[in-house]
Amino acid sequence: MADSEAFDFQIARIIGIIKDTGAKTVGLQFPEGFKRRAASIVHEIEKATAAQILISGNPCFGACDIDVYLARRVDILFHFGHAVLDDSNYVKNVYFIEVRSNAAVEEVVNKSLEMLKGKRIGLITTVQHVHKLQEASEILQAHDKVCVIGKGDAKIAYPGQVLGCNFSSARAEICDEYLYIGSGYFHPMGVALSTGRRVLIADPFVNEVRELDISKVLKQRSAVIGRSLDADLFGMIVCSKPGQERMALALKLQDLIRRHGKDARIIMMDLVTPDQLLQFKVDAFVNTACPRLAIDEVGRFNAPMLTPPELEIVLGEKAWEDLVFDEITA
Structure with a gap:
């Protein structure tokens, strides 16, 4: 995550909501990259309101x-860094603070022209930069590129936005290649695996353009699949977080496993970590929680951790060439 000072935390809006609602207790929730700003944000809110901050x-x-x-313990919870999902209304007192980036994109988008090979370019990013996509499109179109900012499914709040578990906006229209505005690797990697197309990363924080190489990830996933081919007992991971819970999928996969003469146990948990799974003795795990887990934590579990599409390959339902990235779609 880039320096948090380059982002707008909408402090004035937050203070206004607290005053308008008369909230006495206020919760703040941050993703990891923004937690360093928590203390200073609390200080600013406390100066302007009488609310108790947690x-x-x-x-x-x-x-x-x-x-x-x-x-459930506070009058209002401010959730930073993400846009609302279609299924996030299970908590009624949550305000989503999207934390838009202040970084300029003009220079890095111009740099990308030297590396872009296709005519039809799909523009993608996270919620922090979605307000910059139109500017990026105008720059590329001035150099004879056709730009596509695709509309995703119901989980996607903005055209061109991708999540770590949903790349439907990238698949909305066929493109020659994609330009990702942002600094991370996981989101563009998902787009590359989901679409099979070349992806460039235009990082406005360091003013650098990089071509994404997914060969290492593919080798890792091939190794995980290979280690699972002889598995007879699978641990099906189901997350209890409302936005990640896919029990219906786990039950469907459990039935598929049993039809292949193998067996599976469903393990339900909130926070899925290698340590939490250490005592479960299975031949392989299948992750139906956040799709990032199997990728980010590869090699750290005490048994191979498969994604649902990879399980289908292990069971012979699909070929390796059919491998796609696991997604949580609407």
Whole structure:
């Protein structure tokens, strides 16, 4: 995550909401990259209001990961860094503070012209930069590119936005290649695996353009699949977080496993970590929680951690060439 000073935390709006609602207790929830700003934000709010502020210390992986316990203890919970999901209305007192980036994109988008090879360019980004996509499109179109800012499914709040678990906006229209505005690797990697197209990363924070190389990830996933081919007992991971819970999928996969003469046990938990799974003795895990887990934590679990599409390959339902990125779609 880039320097938090480059982002707008909408402090004036937050103070206004607290005053307008008369909230006495206020919760703040941050993703990991923004937690360093928590103390200073609390200081600013306390100077302007009489509210008691509580900070969530739990990990936060997205809009799917609301701190439900804290939300029930406060009048208002401000959730930073993500846009509302279609299924986030299970907590009624949550305000989403999207935290838009102040970084300029003109120079890095111009730099990308030297590396873009296709004519039809799909523009993608996270919620922090969606307000910059139109500017990026105008720059590219001035150089004879056709720009596509695709509209995703119901989980996607803005055209061109991608989540760590949903790349439907990238698949909305066929493109020659994609330009991702942002600094991370996971979101563009998902787009590359989801579309099979070349992806460039235009990082406005360091003013650098990089071509994404997914060969290392593909080798890792191939190794995980290979280690699972002889598995007879699978641990099906189901997350209890409301935005990640996919019990219906887990039950469907459990039935598929049993039809192949193998067996599976469903393990339900809130925070999925290698340590939490250490005592479960299975031949392989299948993750139906956040799709990032299997990728980010590869090699750290005590048994191979498969994604649902990878399980289908292990069972012979699909070929390796059919591998796609696991997504949570509407």
